[in-house]
Amino acid sequence: MTATAGNRGDSVRSDCFVQITKTEHQATEIRLQSKVESLYGDSIRELCHEVLVHYNLRNVFVEIEDKGALPFVTAARLESAIRQLTGTEESFSLPIETRSLHRTRRDRTRRTRLYLPGNNPKLMLNAGIYGSDGIILDLEDSVAPDKKVEARLLVRNALRAVDFGDAERMVRINQLPAGLEDLDYIIPEQVNLILIPKCENAQQIVQVEERIEKILGQENTDIYLMPIIENALGVVNAYEIASASPNVAALAIGLEDYTADLGAQRTAEGRESFYARSAVVNAARAAGVQPIDSVFSEIDDMDALRNNVLESKALGFAGMGCIHPRQVPVINEGFSPDEQEIEKAKRIVEAFEQAREKGLGVVALGSKMIDAPVVKRAVHTIELAIQSGKLSTNWREKS
C-alpha cells in the first residue's frame, strides 16, 4: 500500500513530494533526496522520524523528494500521506509562530487582501511583506479537487508556522457543505477571518457560525466572516446575508461567477455588473459592514487596475482582492484618502474636539454645521490615513 502527497516537478520550489509505502519489515526506512541535503538533510530526517513516532508507524518506507520545503510543509505532506495510508484523523502539530498572532477588529481596514493558493507553500512564505491588509489562504478555486485534503493540512500548518506580519489572517473555505469540514482544521489555528464563497442566503452564515462555535466550544467573538456574493440570488439576499451575524465584517462580490450566472459576458466597462456591485455596496452599508469589490485579473496592466480601483471607490467599495503582490500598493493607494480628503478630515476632527472641550453641543466648521456622521467619516478617514502611512499618529501636534 502506497500513499503520496505534495508536489514534484522542475518548477516546484519550497515544497516536497512524499511517498509512503507499507512494508513487511519492522524497520523504518527513509530515503531523502534534497536540494538542501548538506544544510538541512539531518533535520528533515529528524522531523520525519518525529512524525512517524507520533503516529506510531514502524514498518514503512518513506521517500521524500525535497525542493527546500520548510518544516511546516514537510510535516503537512507527511501527515497527509499517513492519513491516507492509515485512515487516522489525528493531527501532528508543530509549535506556533507567535510573532504574527494578533487579534483583529470588525472594522479593521480591509483595502487589500492577497489571495494565496492553499496548496502552494512557496507563495506563502513572503506573503506578509507586501503590505496587504489581509492574506487569504485559499482552499477553494485555486486548489485542484484531488488536492483539497492535503491543502487543508498545509493551510492549517501555515496558520501555525508562517509569520504573516501585520496582515489579517484569512482563509477562504470551500463552498458549503464541504467548507464546513474545512472549518474543523482552520478554526483552532488563530485564523482572523473566514471567507464564505458562493453565498446566497443567511442560513449559510448561520451554519458557519454554528460550526465555528461547536469547534470553539464557546461563543465566537473574534473570528469574523466575509461572505462572497457570486450569483443573482446572493445579490437579492445581500442584506440578509450581511446582517445574519454580528461577526460578519465585510461583504464581498465575485464577478466572474456572477456574470456567468447572469448569462452575460464580463466586460471592461462592467455595465453588466453595475447593479450587483451597487446592490452589494448598499446592502453592506445598510448592515454596517464593509463592501469589498471583486479581484482584477489583468495583472500586468497597472493603469487599468488604477482606473478600476477609482471606479470601485466611487461606487462605495472599501477594498478589493489582489491576485498578485504587485497589485497591493496600487489598490492600497486607491482606497486610501488623498491629501485633500485628509486635510478636510483633520479640520473636522479638530473642530469636533474643540467643541467637545468647550462643552458645545453643536459642531461648526466655519459657518457650516457638522453632523455626527460627518465627524464619524472624518475620524475614519484619519484612521485610514494613519494606517496607509500618509499621516503621522501625532498629527495633532504637527498641525
Next chain:
Amino acid sequence: MNEDLIYNAVGRLVPSEINGELVVPFMGVGKYRPEGTKHASVIPTNADYPADGNKQVASLKEALVKAGLKDGMTISTHHHFRDGDLVANMVFDVVKELGVKDIRWYPSASFPCHAHLIPYLEDGTISHIEGSMNGPLGRFCSEGKMKKTAVLRSHGGRYQAVQDGEVKIDIAVIGAACADPFGNANGLNGPSASGLLGFALADSQYADKVVVVTDNMVPFPCVPWQIQGNYVDYTVEVEKIGIPEKIVSGTTQITKSPDRLLIAEMTAKFCEATGIIRDGFSFQAGAGGTALSIGIYFGEIMRRKGIKARFARGGSNKYLVEMLEEGLVEYILDGQTFDLEGVRSMRDNPNHTWTSPFTSYNYHSKGNFAGLVDVVILGATEVDVNFNANVVTHSDGRLLHGLGGWQNCLFSKTVILPVPLFRDRIPVIVDEVTTLCGPGELIDVIATERGIAINPLRKDLIEKAKDSGLPIRTIEELKEEAERICGKPKKPVFTDKIIAAIKWVDGTVIDVVRQVEEKKTEN
C-alpha cells in the same frame, strides 16, 4: 602541496603555494605592494612578418602549429560570445587532434557551452583552468576531478595577473566578429557581433603569440580596431565563431518575481533617500533581473526629479540604451553588451563607449574607473554578519559561479547588494560565508525584502537613512530572521583538498575552495 597553510588578513586558511608557484596570502585592502616591472613579451621585428600585412593562414590548426603549440603551454580565450562561444571548443579540438597535453586554459570566463571541454580535462589535454568557472565546469572542478588547482580571478585581476607576469600567456586566441588579415579586429560588425572585445585586450598586449579568429574577414582596415593588428601574429577565417542567439539575448527580461521587485524598489528608494541619486551621479546596475529593475526605478526617480546621470557603467542592455537615448544618462561606459540594442548603440552612439578591464578594473595601474562610480548594485550567493560576501560557491560548498567584475566594483563609492533573505530555504545572510570573495569593509548596504542593513562603517548612510521610513535593520537581525524562517543550517563538510583558489584584485589569495565531502545516504 598545501601543507604550508597560513591564515590571511581575513582569517582564511590559504596555501603559500598553488600549482607549484609561490603565492601571497591576502594582506588587507591596499596593503600588498607590488614590486618590479611589468611583464614584457619578446621584441618582434617587422622583418618576420609579411610585408603586405597579410597574416592570414589557412586554418586554426596551422595557426596553432606555427605559434609553436606544445605541452604545458597556456592558451587564453575571451568570453564575449558568452554561451554562444565556438572558439574555445574549436581550439581544444585542434589541441587534442595534435596530441598536445597539459594545457593551462586561461579564459576570461567559461559558460555551459564549454562542457564540451570536460573530456579534454579528463584525458589530460587540459591540465586545469584559471578563470571564472560556471555551471558544468564548476561542478567538474567541485568534484575534485581537475588535475591541478583552479584559480579564479576577477576581470581586473585577470588583467593584473597578465600584466604582472603572474600568468604568462603563450598563445592568445581572440575570436572577433570582424577582422582584417593584418589582425585589426572588433566586436561590432558581423554575424557574431558581441559589441566589444575588451576582455581580450591584455591577451593581445602580453601574449607571446596572438591569433585572431573571425567569420567575417574584411579587407584592411577593419575599423574601429578594438584589437590592434600590430599585436597579432596570425589571422584565421573560419565558417562560424559563435551562435548569435546565444551571444546576445534578444530579450533581457525585467524580473516578474514580486520579491525581487520589492527588493529592487527598496534599493532604489534607499538611493534616493540617502542622496546617492543626484544630478550628475553615476551608477552601475548589472544585467540580472533585480539589477535591471533597479535601473528602471532609477530612471523613474531621475525623471521625477528632473536630473540626469553623468555616466552609467554597463553591461549594457536595451533598458540602459533607452536611458542614454532619452538623455537620462550622458554616457555609457560599457564592459560588455548583453543584447543587440547594446551592440547597435555602441556602434552608432559616440557616447556609448567601450571599456576594458584595464580602464575599468586593473588594480595595478594608475587608477581605474570602478572607484569613480557613485553606486554599484551587485549580487551575492551569501553575505555574512561582517558584510563579507561570497559569489562563487553556494552554501553547500559547491563552486558554481565566476567572479566577473564583482571584486573590482567593490571599490565604488557605495556598494549595495540586493539579495533575498533566503532562497529555497537556503539563508543568504549567514554567520560566516562559505567562500570569502570580498571583504566586508568594502560592502556598504545589504538590501533584502525584509529590511536593509547598513555597514556600521558607513555612519553617513546610517544617518541619512534614519528618517527615510525604510525598514533599516542590523545585519544580525536579518541573519536571525533568516534562521528563524529556514532553521539554522548545518555547514557542509569539506575534505582537505583545495580545488580552487580565489585571488583578490592585487593577485593575493583571499580564499580557497575545498572539495565537499560527499555524504553517504543514511537511513
